[in-house]
Amino acid sequence: MQKNKLIKYSSFLLTGLLVIGFVAAYFISDSFQTSVQDFWQVMWSGDQEKISNQVERFGIWGAVIIILLIILQMFLVVFxxxxxxxxxxxxxGTIPSILISSTxxxxxxSIGFVIGRQIGDNTIHNYMKQKTLDxxxxxxxxxxxxxxxxxxxSPFLSNDAISVIAGGLKMKYLRFISATMLGIIPLATAIAxxxxxxxxxxxxxxxxxxxGILxxxxxxxxxxxxxKKS
Structure with a gap:
């Protein structure tokens, strides 16, 4: 149980460190701040080539930005x-991108799961009928x-909702995250x-x-x- 909690909440710690490092660099470096502002404008354009060129300028920070964008997409669907x-x-490239996307x-x-766990099934009861919840x-x-x-x-299904629902309905975290990685690694590989x-x-x-759905x-x-027969 303790190991389960450690793995689950370590995602918050790692995400927090990434965010703190990114924010610190944003306010310390004027050139980094300008690059971030330009990057955000390019992201809104949806132009794949421009976005790739912008990310490449950041070097290792580009990987951090991509990870933060994947996390941000859970809360704000802008792309x-x-x-x-x-x-x-x-x-x-192939192997690094699989690691970045999977991370x-x-x-x-993990964050969506923990949010669902904190919300709890009592809150879910307030928004769903008992029959639907069953x-x-x-x-x-x-x-x-x-x-x-x-x-x-399948990137065309609602990944974020399933994380919150699994957490709210008390699915075991290790089972949840194992299924998540089993699905996302083939997708990340295909994309790469x-x-x-x-x-x-x-x-x-x-x-x-x-x-797969069929x-x-x-x-x-x-x-x-x-x-039903049994």
């Missing part, structure tokens, strides 16, 4: 969740692990390998996500029928 992963692949999702997911608890209890894997591997061909990448992600839906249907 697609997969965009920072593509930028990481274009700037840093960002690990931290963002269905969610049944789903998390029986299909939670692979549901999270499917949500992570095909980032330079965006049209191919998007089609591939649609096929992977759609195919196969999983068939599995759940068959499993539900077996459960």
């Amino acid at each position: 697609p969740s997969w965009l920072p992963m593509i930028v990481a692949a274009l700037v840093y 960002g999702v690990f931290l963002a997911s 269905k969610l608890e049944y789903w998390i209890g029986n299909y939670g692990f692979w549901s999270i894997v499917i949500f992570r591997i 390998l095909f980032a330079e061909n965006i049209s191919t990448l998007k089609n591939g992600l649609y096929w992977i996500g759609g195919g 196969i999983y839906a068939i599995f759940i249907y068959i499993d539900n029928r077996k459960r």
Whole structure:
């Protein structure tokens, strides 16, 4: 239990250190501050090439910025969740970008989970009918692990909501984060390998996500029928 809590709350500590370091550099260095302001304007443009060029200027800090953007995306949807992963692949290459993207999702997911845990099921009760809550608890209890894997591997599903719900419904953290990483590493790998061909990448992600959802839906249907019979 103590090890579980240590892993879970260490994400807050690491994120806090990243934020403190970034903020300190922002106020200490005028050139860094100007670069950040320019970078933010470019991010709003959505231009992939411009964004990549901006990140490259930051060197190692660019990796920190990408991780912070993945975390920020959980709270403020200002750009697609997969965009920072593509930028990481274009700037840093295959292996480093997989590590950067996986670290960002690990931290963002852990924070979302802890937020859900702090909110608790009592608060969730206030916003959901008991029948809906029972269905969610049944789903998390029986299909939670692979549901999270499917949500992570498809960037077009709501990754952030599943983190909060899993935490609020008391899913075990190690089970949750294992499913998260099992889903996000293949996605980050696919993005890293095909980032330079965006049209191919998007089609591939649609096929992977759609195919995974279809196969999983068939599995759940068959499993539900077996459960009802037994």
